[in-house]
Amino acid sequence: MDTKLEPIVKIIQEKFSATFEEFRDEVHLFLKPEQIVEALTLLRDEHKFELLSALTAVDYYPQVSPRFHVVYQLTSLAQNLSLQIRVPVNGTSPKVPTATGLYGVANWRERELLDMFGIEFEGHPDPRRILMPEGTEGHPLRKDFPLGYEEPQFTFNFDEIGLQKPHPKE
Amino acid sequence: MGVEQKLGDMGVVTTTLENVVNWSRTNAMWPMLFGLACCAIEMMAAQASNYDMSRFGMELMRASPRQSDLMIVAGRVSKKMGPVLRRLYDQMPEPKWVIAMGDCASCGGVFNNYAIFQGVDEVVPVDVYVAGCPPRPEALIHGVLTLYEKVNKEKFKDLAEKYK
Amino acid sequence: MTQIEEVSIEQFKHLVSARALTGETMLLNMGPQHPSTHGVLRLLLELDGEIIVNCIPDIGYLHTGIEKNMEAKTYQKAEVMTDRLDYMNPMGNNLAYVMAVEKLVDLDVPVRAQGLRVILVELQRIASHLVWLGSVGLDLAAMSMFLYCFRERELILDIFELVSGQRMMTTYFRPGGVWRDVPVEFEKAVRDFLKIFPARIDEYEKLLTKNPLFLDRMLGLGILDSATALSYGVTGPTLRASGVNWDLRKARPYSGYEQYDFNVPVLTEGDTYARYLVHIQEFRESLKIIEQALNKLPFGPVHSENRKFVPPPRSEIGVSMESLIHHFKLWTEGFPAPKASVYSAVESPRGELGLLLEGDGGPKPLRVHLRTPSFDNLSVLSHIVNGHLVADLVAILASIDIVLGDIDR
Ligand code: SF4
Numbered sequence: 016m017d018t019k020l021e022p023i024v025k026i027i028q029e030k031f032s033a034t035f036e037e038f039r040d041e042v043h044l045f046l047k048p049e050q051i052v053e054a055l056t057l058l059r060d061e062h063k064f065e066l067l068s069a070l071t072a073v074d075y076y077p078q079v080s081p082r083f084h085v086v087y088q089l090t091s092l093a094q095n096l097s098l099q100i101r102v103p104v105n106g107t108s109p110k111v112p113t114a115t116g117l118y119g120v121a122n123w124r125e126r127e128l129l130d131m132f133g134i135e136f137e138g139h140p141d142p143r144r145i146l147m148p149e150g151t152e153g154h155p156l157r158k159d160f161p162l163g164y165e166e167p168q169f170t171f172n173f174d175e176i177g178l179q180k181p182h183p184k185e
Numbered sequence: 186m187g188v189e190q191k192l193g194d195m196g197v198v199t200t201t202l203e204n205v206v207n208w209s210r211t212n213a214m215w216p217m218l219f220g221l222a223c224c225a226i227e228m229m230a231a232q233a234s235n236y237d238m239s240r241f242g243m244e245l246m247r248a249s250p251r252q253s254d255l256m257i258v259a260g261r262v263s264k265k266m267g268p269v270l271r272r273l274y275d276q277m278p279e280p281k282w283v284i285a286m287g288d289c290a291s292c293g294g295v296f297n298n299y300a301i302f303q304g305v306d307e308v309v310p311v312d313v314y315v316a317g318c319p320p321r322p323e324a325l326i327h328g329v330l331t332l333y334e335k336v337n338k339e340k341f342k343d344l345a346e347k348y349k
Numbered sequence: 350m351t352q353i354e355e356v357s358i359e360q361f362k363h364l365v366s367a368r369a370l371t372g373e374t375m376l377l378n379m380g381p382q383h384p385s386t387h388g389v390l391r392l393l394l395e396l397d398g399e400i401i402v403n404c405i406p407d408i409g410y411l412h413t414g415i416e417k418n419m420e421a422k423t424y425q426k427a428e429v430m431t432d433r434l435d436y437m438n439p440m441g442n443n444l445a446y447v448m449a450v451e452k453l454v455d456l457d458v459p460v461r462a463q464g465l466r467v468i469l470v471e472l473q474r475i476a477s478h479l480v481w482l483g484s485v486g487l488d489l490a491a492m493s494m495f496l497y498c499f500r501e502r503e504l505i506l507d508i509f510e511l512v513s514g515q516r517m518m519t520t521y522f523r524p525g526g527v528w529r530d531v532p533v534e535f536e537k538a539v540r541d542f543l544k545i546f547p548a549r550i551d552e553y554e555k556l557l558t559k560n561p562l563f564l565d566r567m568l569g570l571g572i573l574d575s576a577t578a579l580s581y582g583v584t585g586p587t588l589r590a591s592g593v594n595w596d597l598r599k600a601r602p603y604s605g606y607e608q609y610d611f612n613v614p615v616l617t618e619g620d621t622y623a624r625y626l627v628h629i630q631e632f633r634e635s636l637k638i639i640e641q642a643l644n645k646l647p648f649g650p651v652h653s654e655n656r657k658f659v660p661p662p663r664s665e666i667g668v669s670m671e672s673l674i675h676h677f678k679l680w681t682e683g684f685p686a687p688k689a690s691v692y693s694a695v696e697s698p699r700g701e702l703g704l705l706l707e708g709d710g711g712p713k714p715l716r717v718h719l720r721t722p723s724f725d726n727l728s729v730l731s732h733i734v735n736g737h738l739v740a741d742l743v744a745i746l747a748s749i750d751i752v753l754g755d756i757d758r
Contacts, residue, residue, distance in 0.1 A: 038689045039452055065579045069692065069703055069720040086705065088692055088720070092579070092595050099692065120582030123728040141364065146409035146757060147300075148265040149360075155299055155417055162421050163299030163414075168292065181307045183271070219382065221389055222411055222754050223436030223517060226480065230506075233483075233499030248383065263757075266389055266410045269381055295429055298421075300414035319517055 064089040070124035076158035082106030109134045131156040211333040217253035218246040221260025224287035224319040228259045231322035250276040261289035274309045388753030404731045411757040419717040423683030432518040435755035440473035441697045443522040449693040449704040450524040462526040463605040464646040471635040476505040477698040485747045525659040526652025567622040571733040571745035582725035585700025590624040592617035597696040621748040683712030723755035
């Protein structure tokens with residue numbers, strides 16, 4: 016671990032009784048959903064993590080609790096440090112408080128997570144789908160959502176598949 | 186040695202109306218600017234200095250469907266874009282043609298998944314498919330010339346039948 | 350499936366001002382099929398006369414499901430998806446991806462491969478900026494810019510074709526190195542380009558930089574201050590034009606960038622014109638890097654010798670049973686990666702292109718998240734266009750350099 020990062024991790028660890036993992040020089044801190052806003056505020060204001068590089072989620076289906084990890088990848092320009100925060104949430108009605116008040120970028124990224132994973136962000140100012148059309152059912156990036164593979168058409172099965180394919184009217 | 190020299194003193198050419206109409210259609214076909222994804226960049230390259238599609242009467246890319254005869258679907262069509270594409274197609278005046286440029290527009294390409302139409306022929310009828318990911322500008326030009334061949338063979342009778 | 354849904358204003362009520370509901374201001378739809386939105390982006394504009402009051406971008410018209418599709422493929426096969434992500438920058442996307450894979454499985458890359466990667470990525474950066482410059486010109490009705498820029502872009506594409514056989518979607522970088530060594534003509538082709546291009550940059554500058562018409566349409570528009578930029582996760586030239594010196598090539602050198610001497614252009618104005626200047630200066634810096642990398646390029650292998658991850662060359666397969674097995678294993682099953690996650694980022698022409706790659710112990714990734722720069726750069730748009738004319742929106746949108754494939758993924 017980077018020597019500059021060590022004290023910061025220690026502070027967070029003590030304050031929120033968090034655990035951390037290390038892999039290839041990357042530090043992943045695990046926090047509870049209700050702590051995340053406070054932790055982000057602390058990191059942004061006191062430790063100059065001014066850039067929220069990525070905000071995403073990982074689905075560990077069929078594991079149910081926790082099913083998702085919401086991942087906050089923070090970058091500090093001033094100190095040239097990176098830190099990852101992970102928030103495990105449950106599979107049934109996953110909810111995390113919003114970070115829109117802290118980072119503007121969280122607005123769209125959280126909408127993306129709502130769209131793709133169905134994770135709700137409490138207090139989000141504009142909870143609409145962002146990528147998929149309105150009225151889509153399901154959340155595509157969840158592991159139980161099918162990829163939606165269509166059989167490709169080759170010479171040997173051309174007619175067979177041609178029958179099933181939708182064809183437009185002229 | 187142009188047509189003027191050969192026919193200069195006669196002043197009259199006899200041909201069929203069909204031929205003249207088809208000839209004029211192929212020589213000023215205005216494509217609609219319909220760049221969707223990566224293929225659109227190759228379409229731009231085909232328009233630009235090195236390949237210069239205006240040699241084939243296509244220098245004008247129209248942004249409005251009302252002014253265009255040809256829709257070059259350059260790129261992948263997502264489930265959100267499909268309805269928009271169809272509406273634009275419906276807004277184009279007859280006669281109209283469609284070129285599916287690239288693998289994605291032809292058959293879905295590498296993206297066989299929930300978000301992409303497996304070929305734009307599920308949304309609009311397609312006249313010419315151009316293979317490649319992305320097709321080289323030459324391939325697109327070849328596709329356009331293939332379309333011209335098709336247009337040159339069109340018969341009024343068939344068209345009248347179609348639009349009845 | 351081919352019906353357009355009717356939307357009512359109710360849905361956007363919280364986003365537009367109260368005056369829009371009474372009909373005092375006008376709601377105008379721009380896109381998704383519009384010549385100057387750089388792809389299929391839809392903007393919902395609330396206008397007071399010609400002044401923009403609110404701008405609500407609507408994205409997703411090019412949503413391709415790349416992340417999900419990559420999760421269904423093995424590590425090697427998933428790479429072809431990355432080319433098609435930000436299609437102005439296929440080489441850079443490949444680099445981001447292979448670097449993440451290399452970090453996940455802890456794979457070494459030979460020096461020659463690193464040098465080649467740097468040269469090609471910088472060429473790609475120039476090509477990408479050229480398309481950007483050309484389309485900015487086009488949007489501001491300087492049509493000739495488009496023609497000139499595409500002329501030079503063809504030179505770069507020819508080099509790509511030389512090394513990989515494809516003009517755009519090269520998939521030339523592979524985990525552990527590059528596909529195969531470059532042909533002998535490569536060096537001459539790059540040197541020729543290095544000779545030609547500086548004069549061409551001067552030509553562009555002559556056409557635009559001091560051109561009063563251009564200045565009128567660029568100066569003082571869409572000012573973005575550094576605090577807002579950082580809060581919205583803006584990176585790349587757009588951030589550097591707002592006075593923040595942050596370039597991953599300098600801050601966290603990868604692929605041997607630390608050996609090369611180059612500057613990071615930073616301007617403080619934060620307007621459209623500053624973004625233009627940063628792009629122009631980056632042309633020259635990229636040229637510097639290419640030249641140094643080419644001079645330093647050592648001879649040697651171009652991929653790692655670790656047969657567990659890198660397929661053996663053809664010649665070996667015929668004589669060694671072990672190689673045959675490796676070849677077979679790698680292409681049918683793929684290689685397993687540890688059950689862990691890495692985040693690795695590179696500086697793409699548009700900003701920080703990051704990849705969160707998580708393995709589950711098998712040959713397919715559990716999660717691939719692409720942190721694409723255009724997505725965040727676009728999200729700031731609604732903050733910088735308010736109060737400007739509709740015609741200026743085109744210039745501002747062009748200047749933040751978005752690629753829709755990068756946004757919608
Ligand atoms: S065919 Fe290939 S280049 Fe064309 S849009 Fe599809 S992925 Fe992109």
